[in-house]
Amino acid sequence: MTVGGFAGSVLYVDLTHGKIEKEPLDLALAEKFIGGFGLTVKLAYDTIKPGTDALSPDNPIVLGVGPLVGTNLPSTSRLYVATKLPSSETIGWCGGGGVNFGYLLKNAGYDHVVIEGRADRPVYLKIIDDEVEICDAGYLWGRGVEQTCEALWKGFGRPTGVISIGQAGENLVLFSMAFIDRLSTLGRGGFGAVMGSKNLKGIMVKGSRGIKVADRKRYKTLSETFLQTIRDYPYLKEWQDLGLVKSFPMIVPEETYKRMKKRRVACVSCPIGCKDVVEIPDGDFQGLLKCTSSVLNLYTPVLYGFKDYRESIRCMATLDNYGLDMFEFFGVMGLAKALVDHGLISKDSLDEEIIIDSLQSMEIWARNICYREGLGHILAGGFKAILMEFGEEAKKYAPPLVKGMHPYAGPGCAISWDLFGTMELGQVLDPRGPHVGSGGSPTYFAKRPLEVFPRHLTRMGAPKEAIERILPGLQSPGQKPELRVGRLLRYSHRWFSTLGSLGICVRAAINRFYNAALCAQFYEAVTGINTDLSELGRRVDRVWTLLRMANVREGLDRKAEALPEKWFEAPGFKDYLTEKSLNRQESEEMIEDYYEEWGWDRKTGVPTAQVLKELGLTED
Amino acid sequence: MGNYDIQVSTESCTGCLRCQLVCSDLYTETFNPSTARIQVVTSSADCSIHFTEACNECGVCVDHCFHGALQKMKREAEK
Ligand code: SF4
Ligand code: SF4
Numbered sequence: 001m002t003v004g005g006f007a008g009s010v011l012y013v014d015l016t017h018g019k020i021e022k023e024p025l026d027l028a029l030a031e032k033f034i035g036g037f038g039l040t041v042k043l044a045y046d047t048i049k050p051g052t053d054a055l056s057p058d059n060p061i062v063l064g065v066g067p068l069v070g071t072n073l074p075s076t077s078r079l080y081v082a083t084k085l086p087s088s089e090t091i092g093w094c095g096g097g098g099v100n101f102g103y104l105l106k107n108a109g110y111d112h113v114v115i116e117g118r119a120d121r122p123v124y125l126k127i128i129d130d131e132v133e134i135c136d137a138g139y140l141w142g143r144g145v146e147q148t149c150e151a152l153w154k155g156f157g158r159p160t161g162v163i164s165i166g167q168a169g170e171n172l173v174l175f176s177m178a179f180i181d182r183l184s185t186l187g188r189g190g191f192g193a194v195m196g197s198k199n200l201k202g203i204m205v206k207g208s209r210g211i212k213v214a215d216r217k218r219y220k221t222l223s224e225t226f227l228q229t230i231r232d233y234p235y236l237k238e239w240q241d242l243g244l245v246k247s248f249p250m251i252v253p254e255e256t257y258k259r260m261k262k263r264r265v266a267c268v269s270c271p272i273g274c275k276d277v278v279e280i281p282d283g284d285f286q287g288l289l290k291c292t293s294s295v296l297n298l299y300t301p302v303l304y305g306f307k308d309y310r311e312s313i314r315c316m317a318t319l320d321n322y323g324l325d326m327f328e329f330f331g332v333m334g335l336a337k338a339l340v341d342h343g344l345i346s347k348d349s350l351d352e353e354i355i356i357d358s359l360q361s362m363e364i365w366a367r368n369i370c371y372r373e374g375l376g377h378i379l380a381g382g383f384k385a386i387l388m389e390f391g392e393e394a395k396k397y398a399p400p401l402v403k404g405m406h407p408y409a410g411p412g413c414a415i416s417w418d419l420f421g422t423m424e425l426g427q428v429l430d431p432r433g434p435h436v437g438s439g440g441s442p443t444y445f446a447k448r449p450l451e452v453f454p455r456h457l458t459r460m461g462a463p464k465e466a467i468e469r470i471l472p473g474l475q476s477p478g479q480k481p482e483l484r485v486g487r488l489l490r491y492s493h494r495w496f497s498t499l500g501s502l503g504i505c506v507r508a509a510i511n512r513f514y515n516a517a518l519c520a521q522f523y524e525a526v527t528g529i530n531t532d533l534s535e536l537g538r539r540v541d542r543v544w545t546l547l548r549m550a551n552v553r554e555g556l557d558r559k560a561e562a563l564p565e566k567w568f569e570a571p572g573f574k575d576y577l578t579e580k581s582l583n584r585q586e587s588e589e590m591i592e593d594y595y596e597e598w599g600w601d602r603k604t605g606v607p608t609a610q611v612l613k614e615l616g617l618t619e620d
Numbered sequence: 621m622g623n624y625d626i627q628v629s630t631e632s633c634t635g636c637l638r639c640q641l642v643c644s645d646l647y648t649e650t651f652n653p654s655t656a657r658i659q660v661v662t663s664s665a666d667c668s669i670h671f672t673e674a675c676n677e678c679g680v681c682v683d684h685c686f687h688g689a690l691q692k693m694k695r696e697a698e699k
């Protein structure tokens with residue numbers, strides 16, 4: 001049987017020397033690391049020299065799409081990037097729904113792209129099947145994400161996949177992001193600045209080759225049954241119509257959403273479609289059209305105090321267009337304001353007052369940061385730069401920080417979840433820095449009865465013995481059941497890596513239909529590579545452990561994964577199960593449980609020699 | 621003329637290209653939206669859907685549209 005799913009090539013681009021090479025995908029390596037997220041991590045591990053500065057030409061950008069991307073399995077468009085991130089100074093992943101970019105890259109013939117060096121002028125990378133060129137981006141430099149996409153779509157027609165940065169990335173703002181088709185974010189941690197440091201304004205792709213699956217008969221049987229399950233799902237229409245508005249009506253009222261909704265947008269192959277195009281229906285910004293990865297994001301400024309949702313949307317349109325991470329932006333502005341209020345920054349030195357709930361003020365400060373003007377120059381360096389500039393005294397006013405960044409879920413944060421589940425703990429234990437994306441589990445919903453956990457854990461690929469460790473006492477009558485969040489998070493990371501390596505979207509709306517056993521079957525049918533459930537689990541564990549090793553090599557240690565002191569001050573986090581205030585010792589134990597469940601050293605978090613050997617990760 | 625009369629509602633279309641994926645697979649045994657006999661182009665608030673000359677109105681793309689942007693009606697058999 002021929003291998004299916006994979007496009008078959010890796011594209012290597014050296015921006016310094018203007019060299020472009022196409023190499024055949026190493027299938028043995030693809031098998032070992034599955035593909036997509038897994039192989040992206042492996043290529044990053046092999047390409048990043050230890051200790052590389054994130055913004056130096058030596059830091060490569062590795063991009064990848066999984067073997068299922070380009071097929072019609074539901075929501076298989078996911079795109080991943082791995083690189084050294086400037087904010088967290090760790091090797092991290094960025095990933096997003098690939099909209100059109102994911103399938104077009106595969107159709108152009110590439111599973112991965114590795115970009116190294118630095119161009120001597122602004123450029124964009126053009127990929128049209130075999131025609132790959134480093135093109136002049138002088139006419140795009142200085143433009144926002146929206147205008148960059150529009151210009152490339154005008155030049156190349158649709159469909160064209162576009163990854164691009166805005167002015168924030170160009171000017172190396174440490175919390176700048178890149179956008180996929182101006183809808184999905186490649187985000188937190190400063191990926192935009194990594195592109196900017198390479199003078200790389202964007203990547204555009206068109207492809208027309210097509211993707212074949214290895215075992216058509218099996219694929220057809222499996223996929224038809226699976227599609228029927230989704231069709232039969234009683235809440236499908238609700239998810240399609242309302243998406244996350246369904247779960248968060250207190251943030252976005254349904255009536256308001258309906259008034260501004262123009263259409264829902266889906267990544268290629270997705271039967272849900274969680275992305276939005278909205279239009280402000282009235283007021284000063286009437287007619288403003290905004291495309292977003294979720295309407296919920298447009299309400300972020302409301303979480304920070306904006307009173308009028310229309311101003312909030314306008315503010316997000318500005319931040320997205322500059323390519324700024326909204327959470328870090330508001331976190332940084334909050335700290336700057338506190339420093340002004342406490343006299344560490346003199347009011348008179350500012351041209352514009354910092355008013356967090358004012359659209360006008362926030363738009364001016366977003367601009368100051370993007371163009372590094374006045375105090376904006378310091379703020380553009382993120383929390384680390386601010387604390388360095390204003391000293392020990394400033395620390396008092398900073399929000400809780402993890403790996404130099406602002407966690408956005410927790411007490412006193414933008415998303416005020418106070419139960420300490422896997423997503424909350426995951427903000428500390430994902431090497432990329434505070435992000436909840438990889439930490440999904442049943443604790444995503446508050447107060448779920450423990451009885452439903454085993455079913456979900458099996459779905460996520462946790463074996464029976466692990467479920468007993470995660471939920472001790474659940475199966476023993478008369479015993480009070482417990483929940484070990486640290487141990488559970490290890491399987492969140494396994495599940496995240498499974499989905500990502502195949503190319504399946506991680507969002508709850510769709511990942512709920514998948515399970516690990518089915519993933520192994522789909523992988524086999526599409527690629528033709530024999531993979532049973534336990535073998536898939538082993539390969540996925542190899543991937544996440546290698547990501548760990550990449551960071552251990554960078555010096556990541558237990559100290560870097562300390563829980564911020566401010567999480568233990570009132571109001572603080574609560575235990576997911578008992579709702580008692582979380583204390584430091586309990587939560588440190590969760591971290592140790594997490595390490596141990598991976599087979600890493602319980603105290604240091606360094607993968608043990610034995611685990612490396614078992615996973616086939618020892619250097620030979 | 622094929623078995624079905626296919627109607628489109630562009631306002632419901634999400635641009636997911638499930639229709640193009642299945643059509644290309646059906647007729648070329650390869651997932652390749654660029655060869656599909658239905659072509660969907662979306663941009664911000666707009667969407668256009670058209671069928672190429674080669675479309676035989678088999679209706680399979682309709683079955684794979686989850687968003688209600690395509691509907692089919694069985695044609696009466698010709699006498
Ligand atoms: S759920 Fe959203 S992000 Fe995921 S594939 Fe569908 S549209 Fe894309
Ligand atoms: S009706 Fe049949 S041939 Fe025509 S576009 Fe749809 S799937 Fe293709």
Ligand code: SF4
Nearest residue numbers: 633634636637639685
């Ligand atoms: S399957 Fe339906 S919603 Fe998706 S692109 Fe085709 S017509 Fe639009």
